[in-house]
Amino acid sequence: MSSKLLVLALATLFLMAGMVVSPSEGAKENYLRLSGGQDIKGINPFNPAFGDVYCALVKTNIWEYLYRYTPDFSENPEAKDSPDKRIFPWIAAEMPVYEKVGDKYEATVKLRDDVYWWDGKPLTADDVVFTGNLMLELRIPARYWPDWSITGEESYVESVQKVDDFTVKYVLKELVPLFQVGPMREYIYPKHQWDPIVQKAIDKFHKGPGEITEEERGLIGMEISSVDLGNDIKLDEIIGSGPFKPADWRKGEYMRLDANKDYWAKGRILNINGKDYKVGPYIDGILRKVYKSNDASVLAMKNGEVDITGISPTDIPDFQKFDTMKIENYTGNSLFYIGFNLRRKPMSYLPFRQAVAYLKNKELLNERVFHGRLPPIYSVVPFVNEYWLNPDLPTYGKGMNTVEREYKAYTILKEGGFGWTQEPEFKVVNGKAVELITKGEGLVMPDGKPCPEVKILGGPPEQIPDAAQANTMLQEWMRAVGIPATFTPIDFGTACDMLWPPDMSVPNYDINTIAGWSLGPDPGHIKDLWHSTQRPEITAGGANAEGYNDRGFDKLAEMSAREMDPVKRRAIIFKLQEMIAQDLPVYPTTTITRIQVYRIDRFEDWFNRPMYGISSYMNPFGYMIIKPK
Amino acid sequence: MGMTKYLFRRVIEGVITLFIVITITFFLFRIMPGDPLSTIMDPKMTPEVKAAIRHSYGLDKSILVQYGLYIKNMLTLNLGDSFYYSRPVTEVLARRIPNTLLLFTPATVLAAVLGIMLGRIIAWRRNSKLEYSLTLVGLFFYMMPFFFFGLILIYVFAFKLGLFPTSGMIDYELWTFGATASEKIIDILHHLILPLITLTMASFCGMMLLMRTSMVETLREDYVEAARARGLPDKVVRNRYAARNAELPVVTALILSISLSIGGGVITETIFSWPGVGWELFTATVGRDYPLAQGCFFILALITIVAVIVIDIAYAYLDPRISYD
Numbered sequence: 001m002s003s004k005l006l007v008l009a010l011a012t013l014f015l016m017a018g019m020v021v022s023p024s025e026g027a028k029e030n031y032l033r034l035s036g037g038q039d040i041k042g043i044n045p046f047n048p049a050f051g052d053v054y055c056a057l058v059k060t061n062i063w064e065y066l067y068r069y070t071p072d073f074s075e076n077p078e079a080k081d082s083p084d085k086r087i088f089p090w091i092a093a094e095m096p097v098y099e100k101v102g103d104k105y106e107a108t109v110k111l112r113d114d115v116y117w118w119d120g121k122p123l124t125a126d127d128v129v130f131t132g133n134l135m136l137e138l139r140i141p142a143r144y145w146p147d148w149s150i151t152g153e154e155s156y157v158e159s160v161q162k163v164d165d166f167t168v169k170y171v172l173k174e175l176v177p178l179f180q181v182g183p184m185r186e187y188i189y190p191k192h193q194w195d196p197i198v199q200k201a202i203d204k205f206h207k208g209p210g211e212i213t214e215e216e217r218g219l220i221g222m223e224i225s226s227v228d229l230g231n232d233i234k235l236d237e238i239i240g241s242g243p244f245k246p247a248d249w250r251k252g253e254y255m256r257l258d259a260n261k262d263y264w265a266k267g268r269i270l271n272i273n274g275k276d277y278k279v280g281p282y283i284d285g286i287l288r289k290v291y292k293s294n295d296a297s298v299l300a301m302k303n304g305e306v307d308i309t310g311i312s313p314t315d316i317p318d319f320q321k322f323d324t325m326k327i328e329n330y331t332g333n334s335l336f337y338i339g340f341n342l343r344r345k346p347m348s349y350l351p352f353r354q355a356v357a358y359l360k361n362k363e364l365l366n367e368r369v370f371h372g373r374l375p376p377i378y379s380v381v382p383f384v385n386e387y388w389l390n391p392d393l394p395t396y397g398k399g400m401n402t403v404e405r406e407y408k409a410y411t412i413l414k415e416g417g418f419g420w421t422q423e424p425e426f427k428v429v430n431g432k433a434v435e436l437i438t439k440g441e442g443l444v445m446p447d448g449k450p451c452p453e454v455k456i457l458g459g460p461p462e463q464i465p466d467a468a469q470a471n472t473m474l475q476e477w478m479r480a481v482g483i484p485a486t487f488t489p490i491d492f493g494t495a496c497d498m499l500w501p502p503d504m505s506v507p508n509y510d511i512n513t514i515a516g517w518s519l520g521p522d523p524g525h526i527k528d529l530w531h532s533t534q535r536p537e538i539t540a541g542g543a544n545a546e547g548y549n550d551r552g553f554d555k556l557a558e559m560s561a562r563e564m565d566p567v568k569r570r571a572i573i574f575k576l577q578e579m580i581a582q583d584l585p586v587y588p589t590t591t592i593t594r595i596q597v598y599r600i601d602r603f604e605d606w607f608n609r610p611m612y613g614i615s616s617y618m619n620p621f622g623y624m625i626i627k628p629k
Numbered sequence: 630m631g632m633t634k635y636l637f638r639r640v641i642e643g644v645i646t647l648f649i650v651i652t653i654t655f656f657l658f659r660i661m662p663g664d665p666l667s668t669i670m671d672p673k674m675t676p677e678v679k680a681a682i683r684h685s686y687g688l689d690k691s692i693l694v695q696y697g698l699y700i701k702n703m704l705t706l707n708l709g710d711s712f713y714y715s716r717p718v719t720e721v722l723a724r725r726i727p728n729t730l731l732l733f734t735p736a737t738v739l740a741a742v743l744g745i746m747l748g749r750i751i752a753w754r755r756n757s758k759l760e761y762s763l764t765l766v767g768l769f770f771y772m773m774p775f776f777f778f779g780l781i782l783i784y785v786f787a788f789k790l791g792l793f794p795t796s797g798m799i800d801y802e803l804w805t806f807g808a809t810a811s812e813k814i815i816d817i818l819h820h821l822i823l824p825l826i827t828l829t830m831a832s833f834c835g836m837m838l839l840m841r842t843s844m845v846e847t848l849r850e851d852y853v854e855a856a857r858a859r860g861l862p863d864k865v866v867r868n869r870y871a872a873r874n875a876e877l878p879v880v881t882a883l884i885l886s887i888s889l890s891i892g893g894g895v896i897t898e899t900i901f902s903w904p905g906v907g908w909e910l911f912t913a914t915v916g917r918d919y920p921l922a923q924g925c926f927f928i929l930a931l932i933t934i935v936a937v938i939v940i941d942i943a944y945a946y947l948d949p950r951i952s953y954d
Contacts, residue, residue, distance in 0.1 A: 031802075033802075039912075041713055041714050041715070042714065042715055042716075044715075047715055049712065049713065049714075049715045050715070225715070226715065228716065247805075248805045250799070250801075250804065250805075251714075251724065252724070252725075252904035252908075252909075253797065253798065253799060253801060253804075253904060254801035254804075254805065256801075256805045287801060287802065287805065289797070289801045290797075290902065291796060291797075291902060292796075292899060292902045292908070293796075293899070293900070293902070295780075296783075296795055296796040296902055299783065299787065299788050299795040299796075300795055300796070302788065303787075303788065303791065303795060305794075305795070493917055
């Protein structure tokens, strides 16, 4: 009897629990609900651990920049003298005015006088000077230091000075475009909130009257970055100037941002794709819930628990059935490539790299393996960044089929001095290869030595099955012409250590397909990634894993960092792309297309920003203009 | 040896086991490839900044020095700072442990109670339809990977029928916009049902089948026959004579299942986005967050060891042949 009662009780509990009406059905209508793949670790802007896109989504709604890129990346007529014409003033009132004074330059920035912090105090030159000095004196936030220093040692900014309450003067040792796309586009912090914290940290670690040492600087930075926003400074005590305020945060579960009803930019006009939008915010806030798996967030979207999420191509048919939702893609400004370790043979031979470039049929892979998600690119500037893209670069086999590519690779290798113990044999009709009759074997390098095994580093199949399949196909294409290639699956963290050894040893790999970059709108990454000083065995943290070392390239790359004339700079950037495409330290392969689905029955004026999509931290405008229906 | 001495000895053994576990996990994470700070250090940071960060986490010291510090800190329950959260591990885990206990405790109790109870019933009713059907169902779920079972529950009860939430522990809208205490309790229970069923099923079927087998053997024993011959009621024979002895191997299995359910907990918490220690362990291991992963192992090992000691003591109650002497 007791057992029956227990079973009955459990069944009743199950049914009762099931009958509880999900509160999601009574959703607060004006809150935009996002699904997040990861927890927000923290929002202290000085903590280097909180630099990821999830934390950035919150930070970018709290603190703001002097200048921003235009929402649709169209050119700003006022920025005719700017090294990037797509920039427009945000907290600043107008574009900076540059003046040569002696052997230095002065950049004068006028601030708007209607920008207010959340506590009602005006945002003034004191805040901008304070923020600038944090970088010059303490080098925090550390991740932005490279924007302040071309060499990584000294800054090209000598000082930041207050002229009057709403005018700031930057004294520059040299005038570089990085100034406009770097320091001018970093968060401004309220002096009245952070200065006491900074002073306390300095008092704690700075010994003596002299300058702050490197070691002290590190300790002071760590102290400031350890301030827990949410606990040490309560959420409602955080002071920002942005459109949304953090209001409730249950770590591991959700975060709620409430709209700043007194947002200073309210009513300001943004022109996006030829249409004017008034800045809000119109929504009551943003609710971001953590869904650890993509399946969970897709189910949540279908169940009406969230208003926007990312989906995979296989989910599209399911979502097409909902007339309350819309599916929209965007192609990201991401760069994936085949990276060659130029320190090793056979990767050091240009014909070898060219042959691999021909063999990699990225068009076929995008169509058959990636279902259109990874569109091919031919430059280290992805095609979505039209402004800087050099469209006239070699495309290495575009339009060729597999046999034609194999034949071309074979020809290049042969002409480059490679030999075989068994040469590949092709059936050629009218000068065109139509069939691979015999696979090549025993590739011999131009120095007469047998070609060693070439390992292709790539993501493991259990994590990224489609990329693993693509690498297996590349392995087979290479083997067809006699290259002893082996696809070596490896986890991302381990691959990073092989490419960029933390102990500054020489990178230990042959071919890398696993690492890629999410890029900003400025093409400064070309210098950062392939300048010879960026080889990781020379500079700690240097990104040039390939070991590309070309003096001509270095010189041109340095010029690109210093050329202020946008037209001339563009020409230099074009030339740099050409040099990479010809020397092939890396062979650009793909960018990435992401699919978003969002609710059109609840909100309107969704803004899909080119390169960054709708709900990215790189699209703060989207949250400012979206309206409830 | 009296009860106190026995308990003292078991606690000492537990501490030694815990020491071995934390030592193994310490070195296990150190031999894993990769730089643990790669997730927080930007490649563009200056060497000084990187060195300062490395120093602040003690990673610039030799592995033996790190181990010494680790053990020393452990004695004061200082589990270090999480690389990922930049917060003390104890603080991170303090938020997760109640969530895990909320899921683990009822799942273990339910699995044990239901398993023993149903196993007893089907053994008693041998060759009945009830035995066939429950054995078949038990075998089916025993063989089924329970992460798959969890996914089926989500699909059917959360997605198709809409009876339960798809994931998480709370309804974020309800909580953030203010809810009464009773609404919050009901909400957590509502979220608890599916992961609870999954985790319960992970060990319940095995226990039911084991109880059945054990009970069937016990029923053949002479003392059971003797009890029947004495004319004792069926219920008394079943529960007091047969079942009590048949339960002993099940209790042993329960001890083992607690440690096994840690793995199950990691998977269940991940599938259901249940923010517990298992969920954090998964994230920390993938993200090479040594201190947090070690802290998770420590807590899970501690829970297991305490549970084993408690059940060990309970054994003596169940089996009169066992004494503390």
